Amino acid sequence: MSGAAVKCALVTGAARGIGLACARAFLAEGWRVAMVDRDADALARAVAGLEGALAVEADVSVPADVTRMVGEVVAWAGRIDALVNNAGVADFRPIEETDFALWREVMETNLDGVFLCSQAVAPLMGRPRGAGGAIVNIASISGLRASTLRVAYGTSKAAVAHLTRQQAVELGEVGIRANAVCPGPVRTKLAAAVHSPEIIRAYTDAIPLARSGSEREIADVVAFLCSDKASYVTGQVIAVDGGFEAAGVGLPALRAARAARGE
Numbered sequence: 001m002s003g004a005a006v007k008c009a010l011v012t013g014a015a016r017g018i019g020l021a022c023a024r025a026f027l028a029e030g031w032r033v034a035m036v037d038r039d040a041d042a043l044a045r046a047v048a049g050l051e052g053a054l055a056v057e058a059d060v061s062v063p064a065d066v067t068r069m070v071g072e073v074v075a076w077a078g079r080i081d082a083l084v085n086n087a088g089v090a091d092f093r094p095i096e097e098t099d100f101a102l103w104r105e106v107m108e109t110n111l112d113g114v115f116l117c118s119q120a121v122a123p124l125m126g127r128p129r130g131a132g133g134a135i136v137n138i139a140s141i142s143g144l145r146a147s148t149l150r151v152a153y154g155t156s157k158a159a160v161a162h163l164t165r166q167q168a169v170e171l172g173e174v175g176i177r178a179n180a181v182c183p184g185p186v187r188t189k190l191a192a193a194v195h196s197p198e199i200i201r202a203y204t205d206a207i208p209l210a211r212s213g214s215e216r217e218i219a220d221v222v223a224f225l226c227s228d229k230a231s232y233v234t235g236q237v238i239a240v241d242g243g244f245e246a247a248g249v250g251l252p253a254l255r256a257a258r259a260a261r262g263e
Contacts, residue, residue, distance in 0.1 A: 006052075008032040008077035009226065010070075012060050012117060013087030015042035017188050018138060021215035022084050025223040027052050034073040034080075036060070036087070060087045060113030070120045079130065082226040083121045085114040085160075086138040092149040103152045110156035111163070118167060118178075125176050132175025134226040137164045138218075141184040141241050157182070161237045168235030177234035179225045184241020185212045205252040208243030 009026045013019040014035035023033045023046075032052050037043040038059040047055040054076050058069040073080060088110045091102060114137050125133030142150045143157030160180060167178035185191065185203040191212070195203075204210060221240050224230055239245040 006032050007081040008079050009082040010034045010080050011084040012036045015039050015046045018215050018218050019086040020046050021219035022222050025219040032077050061108035066116045066120050080121050080124050082134045084136050090153050095151040098151050106152040106156050111159050126174030135178040136222050136225050137180045139180045139182045141182050144245050165235050180237045182239045183218045184244040187212045
């Protein structure tokens with residue numbers, strides 16, 4: 001299979017979770033996928049057995065790593081058609097316990113990494129050098145609505161949403177589309193580790209579809225946004241959250257009332 005004939009997606013934070021699900025979704029569609037992560041051991045386990053995937057160890061918050069990463073991918077595939085900026089870190093603590101070093105750690109990966117990777121890849125995708133392409137930034141429902149313990153994380157994801165719109169406006173003329181996906185509560189190992197069963201139940205009770213999402217459901221939206229079927233979609237910030245962001249107060253009480261009536 002010629003690298004020049006097959007589309008290539010670059011997915012960061014691809015060793016696990018949503019990033020790994022995105023890589024698998026692209027592979028299922030016949031793409032090549034460069035899977036990037038700074039956790040070399042986890043990345044090696046993730047790539048094992050995936051035909052058409054390349055493992056690239058890199059830290060997206062380090063400019064030199066990003067430059068090397070892009071060079072390796074181009075040498076391997078000859079092109080980059082889609083960039084999924086998924087790499088991120090999460091920290092949940094009160095604002096008074098969030099010192100500046102922690103704030104910067106979150107921003108460096110969640111925001112600076114998106115900027116650096118997009119800036120490095122755009123000249124390769126954009127016309128006339130490339131054929132155009134797609135950038136999908138993984139933001140979060142926490143960037144659309146405030147919550148407790150998310151001052152650094154939520155703020156970084158809100159900034160990613162605006163950066164996405166900025167990318168769409170500036171890069172559209174060279175054929176690059178940019179959109180953001182904001183996952184709501186998703187069944188991941190990380191969610192299970194940082195959220196108590198009580199918090200998970202509270203989330204579920206506030207979601208119109210009454211369940212958490214799956215990593216594959218997020219990945220399917222990402223793959224769509226990178227496909228030709230989304231050729232006129234850009235500058236959008238899309239919540240993939242079962243209706244969580246749209247819902248206000250009262251849903252748990254409504255459900256309780258219905259249950260009491262036996263409905």
